[in-house]
Amino acid sequence: MEQTLEGTIIYGDDFEPINGRLTIEDGIIRDIEERKNVPETIIAPCFVNAHTHIGDSILKDPPYLPLEELVQPPNGLKHRVLRETPYNDLVASMKATIDDMVRTGTCAFADFREGGLEGVLALREALGSSDIDARIFGRPVDGKMDYLDHCDGTGISSTNDLESSLVKEIEGKTREKGKKFVIHAGEKDASDILPAIELEPDFLVHLTHAGKKELRAVADAGIPVIVCVRSNFITNSGIPPVQKMLDEGILVAAGTDNVMFNSPSMFPEMEFLAKTNLRDDRQVFKFCTLNGAQILGIDSVLGSIKKGKTAKLMVLNRNSGNLYGTKNPLGSLVRRARPDDIVKIT
Numbered sequence: 604m605e606q607t608l609e610g611t612i613i614y615g616d617d618f619e620p621i622n623g624r625l626t627i628e629d630g631i632i633r634d635i636e637e638r639k640n641v642p643e644t645i646i647a648p649c650f651v652n653a654h655t656h657i658g659d660s661i662l663k664d665p666p667y668l669p670l671e672e673l674v675q676p677p678n679g680l681k682h683r684v685l686r687e688t689p690y691n692d693l694v695a696s697m698k699a700t701i702d703d704m705v706r707t708g709t710c711a712f713a714d715f716r717e718g719g720l721e722g723v724l725a726l727r728e729a730l731g732s733s734d735i736d737a738r739i740f741g742r743p744v745d746g747k748m749d750y751l752d753h754c755d756g757t758g759i760s761s762t763n764d765l766e767s768s769l770v771k772e773i774e775g776k777t778r779e780k781g782k783k784f785v786i787h788a789g790e791k792d793a794s795d796i797l798p799a800i801e802l803e804p805d806f807l808v809h810l811t812h813a814g815k816k817e818l819r820a821v822a823d824a825g826i827p828v829i830v831c832v833r834s835n836f837i838t839n840s841g842i843p844p845v846q847k848m849l850d851e852g853i854l855v856a857a858g859t860d861n862v863m864f865n866s867p868s869m870f871p872e873m874e875f876l877a878k879t880n881l882r883d884d885r886q887v888f889k890f891c892t893l894n895g896a897q898i899l900g901i902d903s904v905l906g907s908i909k910k911g912k913t914a915k916l917m918v919l920n921r922n923s924g925n926l927y928g929t930k931n932p933l934g935s936l937v938r939r940a941r942p943d944d945i946v947k948i949t
């Protein structure tokens with residue numbers, strides 16, 4: 604089936620706005636041609652949310668507590684609530700979050716799923732036939748790593764939360780299965796960053812407290828980083844040194860982190876990232892699309908608008924009350940666009 608879309612296209616890996624027409628055939632972008640006099644729309648690639656914990660969708664708006672009291676395993680508030688929540692409620696709340704992500708323009712996400720095999724299978728059930736690409740990183744319960752056959756790898760909280768020999772063992776067993784090993788580091792302080800790098804993870808999450816030495820080590824090891832700026836704000840963790848990461852040549856993407864802290868929409872994440880940290884619309888948009896796709900290994904099909912890629916696109920109304928009169932479509936998209944500006948998602 605063939606369809607065409609016309610408007611201002613946020614085109615290619617450099618996200619250069621061009622006026623033109625896209626031809627889509629069987630869900631693939633077949634042709635892009637420049638045109639004058641296009642409709643007042645902005646056509647952008649859908650988001651890749653590179654770090655979530657949608658298991659805690661059941662816990663909305665927790666009290667303002669220190670980070671450890673909220674999320675540290677095994678007895679942080681989140682883990683107590685997850686243990687007490689009936690399976691069906693857990694699945695229903697995750698399904699609601701997945702639907703919300705799709706509706707707000709996200710086409711792929713990477714989730715750290717607690718609860719071992721049962722946790723991973725609950726997320727698979729919540730996904731059902733949803734139109735979204737999910738990469739799932741489970742974690743062991745009682746030493747069991749049977750979840751690995753059902754997901755993309757292991758995602759653990761911090762090297763400070765477990766004995767180092769145990770972390771090494773978990774990493775080894777994950778690799779034996781040919782799966783990815785990923786880890787949080789530098790969220791509370793810098794102490795767990797160098798131990799995390801030694802494990803040669805496929806990517807690191809946060810690095811909020813990384814100094815020059817740690818960033819240099821991450822860059823030398825070629826490890827990509829996912830930053831979660833809104834999450835760091837609400838947990839009072841600080842502001843990640845994003846520009847310094849880029850200066851070191853680190854590949855950086857963005858994620859919304861725990862659903863209990865933030866909505867999983869990438870629109871506020873972009874706005875926050877741009878206004879509190881990185882005043883560079885193009886980079887911010889890249890963090891939220893192409894870089895996440897690259898880190899997850901799906902950039903040949905997602906993350907930007909190019910011929911041959913999958914047509915996961917959002918069309919925004921350039922004449923909405925919010926976007927009316929914009930002269931800089933990429934800047935408006937990053938700094939002020941909202942889900943209610945979307946008129947169509949393909």
Ligand SMILES: [Zn+2]
Nearest residue numbers: 715808860861
């Ligand atoms: Zn996280």
